[in-house]
């Protein structure tokens with residue numbers, strides 16, 4: 346009857362913590378100074394610019410959406426800096 350039967354273990358959940366292969370507009374990039382993953386402060390929707398800062402060294406930088414489009418031929422985690 347299965348009164349004392351153990352329930353089947355839940356399916357193993359795998360969370361992919363790898364960074365996306367290509368930077369996307371709306372997701373923070375790495376700090377151009379120390380390569381720490383950046384913190385996205387705000388997005389200027391009108392000009393399509395992300396304003397970011399580094400939680401490690403407090404460097405601030407901006408990244409335009411147009412800059413990310415031009416990265417198709419560059420390595421995936423090259424920092425992008427516009428100051």
Ligand SMILES: [Zn+2]
Pocket residue numbers: 376377378379380381399400401402403404
């Ligand atoms: Zn930094």
